[in-house]
């Protein structure tokens with residue numbers, strides 16, 4: 001009797017899953033550990049320092065004004081390495097059950113504005129709310145209606161106001177590379 005064939009397939013499969021999920025990601029990938037509160041003025045964490053200089057400058061100007069209103073703006077997520085974005089996408093496929101549904105929430109490493117340093121997710125909720133009311137004056141705009149925390153720089157908004165939002169990222173032509 002030979003059991004090795006029937007037993008080896010699940011064992012190999014399990015090991016491959018472990019290898020994928022154990023790939024080490026850390027703050028150098030833009031990860032912000034659970035429970036860590038990150039200021040927009042942070043000078044060390046790549047999640048913040050990896051943001052494009054123009055976006056970061058606008059964000060800091062807005063945060064200073066928010067602070068005067070008694071509201072703190074925090075960075076929940078900023079720049080992300082392609083590896084980190086890939087991990088988020090894979091987790092989203094597991095969470096939402098299909099690549100199509102995951103695409104409404106998480107972009108690929110090729111299309112994510114976070115990987116380019118051009119997007120920042122703002123917290124806590126009252127910080128995002130403040131930015132939804134005042135951000136356009138700094139060129140900071142919510143892009144997707146389903147992501148009230150996700151902001152990108154649209155310099156024209158200073159003069160013209162916020163451009164129309166997409167319902168979700170699947171409407172964004174940039175996501176169809």
Ligand SMILES: [Zn+2]
Pocket residue numbers: 114119120121149150151
């Ligand atoms: Zn985002």
